[in-house]
Amino acid sequence: MAMETSIWHKIHEDAEKWIREAGALLKKAIAGPLDVQTKASPDDLVTNMDKEIERFFIERIRAAYPGHRIVSEEGYGDEVNADEGVIWLLDPIDGTMNFVHQKRHFAVSVGVYENGVGRVGLIYDVMADDLYHVVRGDGAYYNETRLELLDEGRLDTAVLSINGTWLNRNRRIDPEIVRTIARRARGTRSYGSAAIELAYVAAGRLDAYLTMRLAPWDYGAGLILIEEVGGVISHVDGRELNLLKGGSLLVGKKGVHREISQVIRQAIADGLYVEGQ
Amino acid sequence: MAMETSIWHKIHEDAEKWIREAGALLKKAIAGPLDVQTKASPDDLVTNMDKEIERFFIERIRAAYPGHRIVSEEGYGDEVNADEGVIWLLDPIDGTMNFVHQKRHFAVSVGVYENGVGRVGLIYDVMADDLYHVVRGDGAYYNETRLELLDEGRLDTAVLSINGTWLNRNRRIDPEIVRTIARRARGTRSYGSAAIELAYVAAGRLDAYLTMRLAPWDYGAGLILIEEVGGVISHVDGRELNLLKGGSLLVGKKGVHREISQVIRQAIADGLYVEGQ
Numbered sequence: 114m115a116m117e118t119s120i121w122h123k124i125h126e127d128a129e130k131w132i133r134e135a136g137a138l139l140k141k142a143i144a145g146p147l148d149v150q151t152k153a154s155p156d157d158l159v160t161n162m163d164k165e166i167e168r169f170f171i172e173r174i175r176a177a178y179p180g181h182r183i184v185s186e187e188g189y190g191d192e193v194n195a196d197e198g199v200i201w202l203l204d205p206i207d208g209t210m211n212f213v214h215q216k217r218h219f220a221v222s223v224g225v226y227e228n229g230v231g232r233v234g235l236i237y238d239v240m241a242d243d244l245y246h247v248v249r250g251d252g253a254y255y256n257e258t259r260l261e262l263l264d265e266g267r268l269d270t271a272v273l274s275i276n277g278t279w280l281n282r283n284r285r286i287d288p289e290i291v292r293t294i295a296r297r298a299r300g301t302r303s304y305g306s307a308a309i310e311l312a313y314v315a316a317g318r319l320d321a322y323l324t325m326r327l328a329p330w331d332y333g334a335g336l337i338l339i340e341e342v343g344g345v346i347s348h349v350d351g352r353e354l355n356l357l358k359g360g361s362l363l364v365g366k367k368g369v370h371r372e373i374s375q376v377i378r379q380a381i382a383d384g385l386y387v388e389g390q
Numbered sequence: 391m392a393m394e395t396s397i398w399h400k401i402h403e404d405a406e407k408w409i410r411e412a413g414a415l416l417k418k419a420i421a422g423p424l425d426v427q428t429k430a431s432p433d434d435l436v437t438n439m440d441k442e443i444e445r446f447f448i449e450r451i452r453a454a455y456p457g458h459r460i461v462s463e464e465g466y467g468d469e470v471n472a473d474e475g476v477i478w479l480l481d482p483i484d485g486t487m488n489f490v491h492q493k494r495h496f497a498v499s500v501g502v503y504e505n506g507v508g509r510v511g512l513i514y515d516v517m518a519d520d521l522y523h524v525v526r527g528d529g530a531y532y533n534e535t536r537l538e539l540l541d542e543g544r545l546d547t548a549v550l551s552i553n554g555t556w557l558n559r560n561r562r563i564d565p566e567i568v569r570t571i572a573r574r575a576r577g578t579r580s581y582g583s584a585a586i587e588l589a590y591v592a593a594g595r596l597d598a599y600l601t602m603r604l605a606p607w608d609y610g611a612g613l614i615l616i617e618e619v620g621g622v623i624s625h626v627d628g629r630e631l632n633l634l635k636g637g638s639l640l641v642g643k644k645g646v647h648r649e650i651s652q653v654i655r656q657a658i659a660d661g662l663y664v665e666g667q
């Protein structure tokens with residue numbers, strides 16, 4: 114039996130408090146005299162901040178919600194093999210490369226699921242101070258503004274988010290498929306943070322987002338936002354996503370998602386390579 | 391003979407005032423009830439706002455600086471065939487598609503040149519309220535923060551801005567060249583506003599930016615910012631840029647620029663296609 118509605122609002126409230134505290138810690142790390150981070154061994158320091166923020170969340174979640182399990186990028190969470198009970202999908206810093214190189218365009222992402230159903234999602238674009246958040250059934254929000262339901266959309270007037278990796282030679286998809294999709298669209302963008310790109314899809318700023326490799330913590334919050342505004346979610350060929358397995362991801366407005374997934378299914382039928390087929 | 395220094399500070403002051411007023415007009419246009427813009431015929435309305443902002447600037451420039459000439463995107467400026475005297479390169483909205491689709495990630499760009507030498511440059515990322523600005527010789531700034539000189543950089547740890555168009559089949563460059571460059575870099579991004587991408591290079595957030603097609607108003611301000619922090623500017627193969635002609639553009643940290651332009655020159659020597667060769 115599902116828990117009462119109020120628990121999700123309580124979780125939303127707590128998660129928002131923690132995510133803003135985490136944002137303050139990240140801002141401090143960036144602004145401080147430890148600017149050495151970008152010069153010497155940037156990846157190390159990011160790992161340190163990733164770990165620090167992840168531990169920050171895990172301590173608070175365990176104290177407030179001892180029965181909940183946590184799946185997180187740096188691995189301080191729990192071993193979770195099934196989507197039973199309440200699970201927090203946590204990415205302390207989504208967009209690591211942006212964090213190091215740009216000191217912006219990174220996000221903290223927190224998604225809470227109950228028996229596989231998304232309940233509460235928050236994506237915090239730290240440097241922009243933009244919070245995208247949702248309690249399932251109560252609407253998705255960009256800060257204080259309620260996000261509208263996505264319209265149908267169509268590929269030839271769509272702006273897509275696709276990382277250049279997938280237009281290039283790679284191990285996961287024949288790039289000719291992705292190039293065909295990109296040519297049919299009005300334009301493409303790439304921001305380097307899956308969480309921000311998913312939030313943009315929810316906010317209607319991107320018509321679809323396609324990627325060949327994401328983990329549960331990357332999309333945990335974003336999928337709940339997108340579901341709430343009527344966007345469509347699947348693997349790139351339209352197959353249903355397994356929440357805890359990850360893999361390829363295609364999200365977008367209904368019409369745009371349909372056109373893109375059709376191109377991919379046709380390419381697979383024509384013998385082109387797509388991972389997972 | 392060059393004019394006195396103080397005139398450039400006066401121009402900077404005026405341009406900043408006007409650019410912020412223009413930003414307020416654009417914000418109003420976006421926030422207003424005329425949201426129909428995104429639905430019916432988005433390109434028309436953008437054209438209207440482009441024209442409105444361009445006229446706004448031209449009126450003010452002509453009143454304050456009657457001897458100056460103006461080169462601008464919508465064509466209300468002057469016929470200018472040589473870079474003699476003082477020229478304003480003006481883009482009222484850089485990132486038109488973002489303006490329509492995202493209501494963010496667009497910029498107003500103003501660059502002032504004297505006898506072909508960049509003197510004053512301002513790029514205003516309207517929705518972020520971020521101003522990148524420079525008076526030649528007095529340092530480049532991101533809002534109140536002085537930008538540091540760019541370090542040498544190297545391609546294998548670089549984040550590049552490259553629109554997916556150039557990784558795809560196109561008329562201006564053999565995409566295999568650009569794909570090779572992208573694979574050697576740490577990552578690629580694409581934001582859909584050349585002015586913002588140039589400002590990011592100046593601010594050290596991107597290590598280089600490569601594009602096959604830009605006009606003087608797109609890069610007028612950005613080049614002055616990048617010159618001020620020691621970045622390198624040329625066509626993609628390293629040839630010198632003609633300010634008023636436009637074409638392909640490669641800007642970046644010295645070492646990254648050198649590695650990329652070498653790849654392109656080698657590809658040309660190998661018989662691959664690059665426009666302008």
